[in-house]
Structure formats: C-alpha cells, structure tokens
Amino acid sequence: MSALMIAGIEIHKDQDGRFSLNDFHRAAGGEKRHAPNEWLRNAQAQELVEEIGKPENPGLGGNAGIPALRVVKGGRAPGTYACKELVYAYAMWVSPVFSLHVIRTFDTVAANDHVIPQEKRLPIAADNLDAAKRIAESFGLEGNQALLCANSMVKSAIGVDLMEMAGVKRLVNETQEMNFTPTELGAKFGMSAVSMNKLLADCGLQHQVIYKPGKKRWEVTPDGKLFAVITDTGKKHSDGKPVQQILWKESVQEMLARLADKLRSGMPAVVAGGVTR
Template sequence: MSNTTTLTIASTKINQDAEGRFCLNDCHRAAGGENGKRPSLWLTNKQTKELVREIAENSQSKNSCFGDFQPVSTVTGGNAPGTYVCKELVYAYAMWISPSFNLTVIRAFDDLVQGKMSRTKNMDTTLPLRRARLAFSAALRFNKQMGMEVGQARLKALATAKAQTGIDVAKAYGWEAVSQPAPVQARTLNATEIGQHFGTNARGANLLLKSSGYQTDSRDAKGRIVWTPTEKGRAYARLEDQTKAHAEGTVQQWRWYPSVLDALEGEGGVA
C-alpha cells in the first residue's frame, strides 16, 4: 500500500491550494506539456463550461468541505500561480488529453487515497484534525459572507481553527501556500472622517451613505444600529479588525476607501 499523501502524476507533484483544488498547470506538465493541450484551451470548451457550471450549482459537491467552494480558481501571483480545479475537473481534463493519461490520473488518485487511508489509520489525532478542519470550514464560510477578501478570510479562518482546537490546519494538511491578503493601497475611513469631509458628523455620514445606496441599517440584539454595505457599497468598503476602546481584544468594523468620497460627491453629497 502506498504511503503518499500528495498527488503525484507521472513523477510530477500536483500542488493544491488551501481549499483542496489541484493545479491544472502541473497536470499539463505531467502530461508532457503539449501546447495544444493547455488548460486555458480546455477551459474554453463548451462541454467544460457546462461541467464547471453543473459542479458549481451543486452545493453538496464531494469537494465542497472547505467552505464556499468554487470548482475553478485562478491564481495570478504569489508562490504558486496557476489554475486550480476540483478532482472531477482533473479527471475530465485528463480524458480530454488522452485515455492513457486519464488512466494514469485515476491510478494516481487511487495511490493518494490509499496513502491517506494508511496515514489516517496510524494517526491518533484523526478526530481532532477533523474537528479543526470543520472549524476552519465554518470560519472561512462566515468570513467570506462578511465580505472579507479571500486571503484575509483564509488566514483568519486558520487562526480561528487554531484558537478553537489548538491545531494548525494548514500545517496538518500540508497546505504549502496559503494566500496572504493583498496589501492595501489606500487607507480607510470611518464615518466620522467621511462626515468631516462633508461638514457633518458620523450620523450624517451614515445617513448620506444610506440615502446614496451604499449601506443599509438594521438593529442588533441590544437595539443598536448596525450599518452594512450594500452590493453597491462593497466596492468601496472593507471589513477590518479594530481594537476595542477601554477593553482588550478586537471587533470587526466596516471602513471605507477614500474613493467613496468622490462617489458620494458625484451623487450630490452634502454641503
């Protein structure tokens, strides 16, 4: 029985991203790197697009255990750029290349599964690892729903899982490259600072953002107003950690990019 826990095809290591997808560019190299078999060409096929759409619409996909799953993800920077896809798409791509390569891929996945089974049988931490992975999955889903950038959402989910279980999920599962959040090119503003720009206070700024369609308001369990960016406003806002006043720890707060000032002025603003 094989002891591998990393997918290897034709002696080529196939990298995975933090959500378990496999690098299609590595698969292309494993197949010989023929120019006419590039992943970009395959992804433009009508049949491929239909398969991607079918997997995406199936929220209960076998590979969706890592949160808000998408079958295809393209990474353009960092240490491991490329196109990452779910297992089903790796099989489909391999068949498109050739039946013989498809068989090689099937056997490689068999070796991977056998290796993971062997590893699991010899690990006393199987249940804790599963709990840590589920904690990561839940935190990642929540962070994305809150509008965090992908890199920031993953890093905070890893930190949450470690705080809850004591396990470093990325290290335990061999995720070699977890995307770092992109550097912020501009500082952000709170409602008070936006209000100062328009000669009003924080309340006036929040009402302006609401009337212009950039945010909505609701009430929390204690009856306090909670402001949340609309779909229109998300392009100008980011959820950030803020240090609590007069207390330890942090809270999350929506803040606005300076570009929202120009957007508001273009819609009339306030005097």
C-alpha cells in the first residue's frame, strides 16, 4: 500500500507492514489521553488483539504468523505498531470523526494502489468523478470538456483512469456551434444590430423590458432559450441586476432567414412559439 498521510502526518510502517499508532496519535492531536498505551489498557482493545491473534483469523495476527501488535521500546523507530484492524479500533476510540477520516484515507490510498483489484477501486473513483465533474462545471465547462477534465482530475488525485477502465478511447464529438452577437449576426444578413434585434424580437426569441423610466434592455423569451447563450459581463444595471450579453447560436440563422425572406417579399409572417408560418 502507498504511503499514508493523516492531517499532514506521514504514517510509518515497520518491516512487517504494521502501522505506527504513535503517528496516528500525532495526527489526532497528540493529546496524552489518546496515547496508544492508554488505549491498550482498556479491556476491549486487549480482547480485539487476542481475537485477531487466533489461528482461525487470517491476517497479521493469524495465518500469516505475524503478531497483530508490536511494541518497540528501543532502537531507531520505537513505538507501537498495529495492523489495520487495530488502527481502525484505535481511531474509533479517539473519536468517530477521526475514525471516519482514517477509514476514508485508507480507502483513497487503496484506490491508488495498483495491487488492489480494479473492482474495489471503482466505487471510490466514481464518487470522485461526480465531485470532479461538478468542479469542472463550476468553471464553465460542459459536456465532453467537463467529462475529460473530471477524468483527468480523478486520475491525478487517486491514480484511476476511468475512461481506460471503461475501454473508452475517445468521446464522440459534440455538435459545436458558433455564437454571435447581434452585430455579428446582423452582418450575415446585411443589416444593423438594431435591425437584427428587432428581427429576433419578431421571431419571438427576445423582448424588451423597461427596467427604469426611459431605460430598456433585451431579455430572452422561453422560446429563445433554445438558441441563446447568456454570458455575464461583470457589470450591473442601475437597478442592481447583472448586465448580461446575449449571444445567438448559428442554428438560429435558418429561422431568421425564413422570416427575413418573407419580410422582404412582402408576405405576411405569423410567428407562434418561435416558429414562422
């Protein structure tokens, strides 16, 4: 198993793989009442040491022929060394919060240990992927970008490449669209930004809202949300509402072209639900 770090304290092991309870004691705060020798005085701890040491119980204290607990009083690395089961018991004796922290740390390190079968690493990696995806989305990433970023974070954090485990070599490309300002969109139709905004309104995609006497702003309608991308500018209107810029997806051009052709030809155009008829 890879090195353990609890609260910034490295947990050392002896030559047989037992963990230093003294290191765990320091990680728990180092209070005298939580010293390993104090824990070993209670009957429950002694009973657990004896139970693990029975021949029928596999592990350090059983079939392996290695005692579950070892107390070193001299030499270069004195201290109390215990198997993982005793570490869990000691941590719970200190406090439930410390115990949970210890268990989760063991699980995370185990997930990063390539000796552990992949099926045992998967649940931990999946939980990490969900958290990483939320982080990616909080930075404005979406779709494949968010998934690739999340997978990279999980691989970096616990050494598990979920895409590789799933046999996914690449993600199917998402449909990419350019986004345009009313000025850029108007240029494609040979009209000004003012005329383009009016055309977008005629299509039922946006409408003007009076937020202050003499002051108006464009807001996207429910039908317009399918074609619009709202971006924050970091500024605010005089009423305190954030100033947002409306960008329009290139897919809106087909609808605009149909309406523009009808307007140019003098044919009546009825707009309902954002669709010209």
